[in-house]
Amino acid sequence: MTTMWRPIALFAGLALLASACGGTTRDDVAQQASAxxxxxxxxxxxxxxxxxxxxxxxxxxxxxxxxxxxxxxxxxxxxxxxxxxxxxxxxxxxxxxxxxxxxxxxxxxxxxxxxxxxxxxxxxxxxxxxxxxxxxxxxxxxxxxxxxxxxxxxxxxxxSAEDLGRTEVQLLAEQIGHKGKIAILSATPNATNQNTWIEFMKDELTKPEYKDMELVKVAYGNDEDQKSFTETQGLLRAYPDLAGIISPTTVGIAAAARYLSDSKFKGKVKLTGLGTPNQLRKFVKDGTIDGFELWxxxxxxxxxxxxxxxxxxxxxxxxxxxxxxxxxxxxxxxxxxxxxxxxxxxxxxxxxxxxxxx
Known part of the structure; x- marks a missing residue:
C-alpha cells in the first residue's frame, strides 16, 4: 500500500491507530514479490x-x-x-x-x-x-x-501491506505485554494479500522489542467458518499457553472469537486481526476482543x-x-x-x- 491517501468516507477525521491494517497488501515486499x-x-x-x-x-x-x-x-x-x-x-x-x-x-x-x-x-x-x-x-x-x-x-x-502486517503485530504486542507465544489464523495458503501481510508480521517480530514473543504456528481456515473454528480449537489444544492470535481475515477472526468467547481461554488469549464492526461488536463488548482493525x-x-x-x-x-x-x-x-x-x-x-x- 503505497500511493496517495484520500480520506475514506466512513473514516474521515479518524486518526490512524498504530496497528491499522497497514502491513501488507502488495505494496511492499513478498506479496508484491509475487506481483x-x-x-x-x-x-x-x-x-x-x-x-x-x-x-x-x-x-x-x-x-x-x-x-x-x-x-x-x-x-x-x-x-x-x-x-x-x-x-x-x-x-x-x-x-x-x-x-x-x-x-x-x-x-x-x-x-x-x-x-x-x-x-x-x-x-x-x-x-x-x-x-x-x-x-x-x-x-x-x-x-x-x-x-x-x-x-x-x-x-x-x-x-499499505507493510502497515497492515506490522500494525497487527504491534496491536497484539500491546495486548499481551510484548511477551508470549502467538499464532496466525490465515485464510487460504495461496492468498496473496494474506501471505504478504504475514511476511511483514514475521519481519516485524524480528525487532528487539518482540524478543519475548514467539510465532509458533500459521494455521489456515480457508476462509471457511467451521474450518477456522476448528483450527482455532486445534491451536489451543496444541499450545494451551498461547498468549495471542492474529487473524487477518474477517471469516477467521469471527470464527476464532466465537470459539474463544465460550471457552476457558476467553480474556486470557488475546485475539486481533481484520474484521468488520457489525461482525465483531458483541465480542468486543463481552471482552473476547480488545481491539481489531479494518478499512x-x-x-x-x-x-x-x-x-x-x-x-x-x-x-x-x-x-x-x-x-x-x-x-x-x-x-x-x-x-x-x-x-x-x-x-x-x-x-x-x-x-x-x-x-x-x-
Whole structure:
C-alpha cells in the first residue's frame, strides 16, 4: 500500500491507530514479490477528461460469495456503478479454492462485460483466463487480493501491506505485554494479500522489542467458518499457553472469537486481526476482543468500480501517475506497479465501535 491517501468516507477525521491494517497488501515486499512487476503498458493514451461511458457492465468476482466482507465490498461497487449509470453485479464461487474463479471469468468473457473486478484466491491460477478477458477488450481490476501483474490492469489496494502486517503485530504486542507465544489464523495458503501481510508480521517480530514473543504456528481456515473454528480449537489444544492470535481475515477472526468467547481461554488469549464492526461488536463488548482493525470494505469496492470505469472509458490506462475521480471519495492517483491505494485503516475498540455501522 503505497500511493496517495484520500480520506475514506466512513473514516474521515479518524486518526490512524498504530496497528491499522497497514502491513501488507502488495505494496511492499513478498506479496508484491509475487506481483511486483510493473503493470502492463497500454498502447492507448490516457484522456483524463473523457466522460465515463454510459451503460458500462462491471462484474465483481470475489474470493467467495456469501462472505460478509465481500458482500459489503461488492455492494459498494454496485452502488458506484449505479451512480455513473452502469450495471454492476456480483458472481463467484461458494468455496475459495485456487482455481474456483476460472469458470466465472470464462462466463464473464462470453457475456462481454466491460470490466471484471476480482479478488484472487490464487495470484497465478486466474491469470490465463484473465489474459483472455483482456484480449477480448475487458478491463481487469484486482481488489483486496492481487493477481500476478500480467493478469490485470490495476490493483486497488486497501492499505499499505507493510502497515497492515506490522500494525497487527504491534496491536497484539500491546495486548499481551510484548511477551508470549502467538499464532496466525490465515485464510487460504495461496492468498496473496494474506501471505504478504504475514511476511511483514514475521519481519516485524524480528525487532528487539518482540524478543519475548514467539510465532509458533500459521494455521489456515480457508476462509471457511467451521474450518477456522476448528483450527482455532486445534491451536489451543496444541499450545494451551498461547498468549495471542492474529487473524487477518474477517471469516477467521469471527470464527476464532466465537470459539474463544465460550471457552476457558476467553480474556486470557488475546485475539486481533481484520474484521468488520457489525461482525465483531458483541465480542468486543463481552471482552473476547480488545481491539481489531479494518478499512471500509464498501469504499474498497466503490473505488475499484470507479477505477474499472475509468479504465473502460479511457480516462486512465493503468500507468503510474494517471489520475481519476472516484465519486464521493475524491481523486486518486495510480502509483507504481499499477496500484491504487484506498487509504488508512482504523482500529476498533469498545470506545469507538458503536460509531460504525458496516
Amino acid at each position: 511486483s512487476a510493473a503493470a502492463p503498458a497500454s498502447s492507448a493514451a490516457a484522456d483524463p477528461n473523457a466522460p465515463l461511458k454510459a451503460g458500462l457492465k462491471i462484474a465483481f468476482l470475489p474470493k467467495q460469495v456469501n462472505n460478509p466482507y465481500f458482500t459489503i465490498a461488492d455492494a459498494g461497487g454496485i452502488e458506484a456503478a449505479k451512480e455513473f449509470g452502469g450495471e454492476g453485479k456480483e458472481v463467484g464461487p461458494s468455496e475459495a479454492s485456487a482455481s474456483s474463479q476460472v469458470s466465472y471469468i470464462n462466463t464473464l468473457i462470453q457475456q462481454k462485460q466491460d470490466a471484471i473486478v476480482i479478488s484472487a484466491n490464487d495470484p497465478n491460477a486466474v491469470v490465463p483466463a484473465l489474459k483472455q478477458a483482456k484480449d477480448a477488450g475487458i478491463k481487469v481490476v484486482s481488489y483486496d487480493s492481487d493477481t500476478a501483474p500480467e493478469g490485470r490492469d490495476l490493483f486497488v489496494n486497501q492499505a 471500509s470494505p464498501g469504499d474498497l469496492g466503490y473505488l475499484a468500480c470507479y477505477a474499472a470505469a475509468a479504465l473502460a472509458s479511457g480516462q486512465i490506462t493503468g500507468a503510474e501517475g494517471d489520475t481519476f475521480k472516484a465519486g464521493k471519495l475524491g481523486e486518486y492517483t495510480v502509483g507504481a506497479k499499477g496500484e491504487v491505494l484506498l487509504g488508512k485503516p482504523t482500529v476498533f475498540t469498545k470506545d469507538n465501535i458503536d460509531d460504525f455501522d458496516f
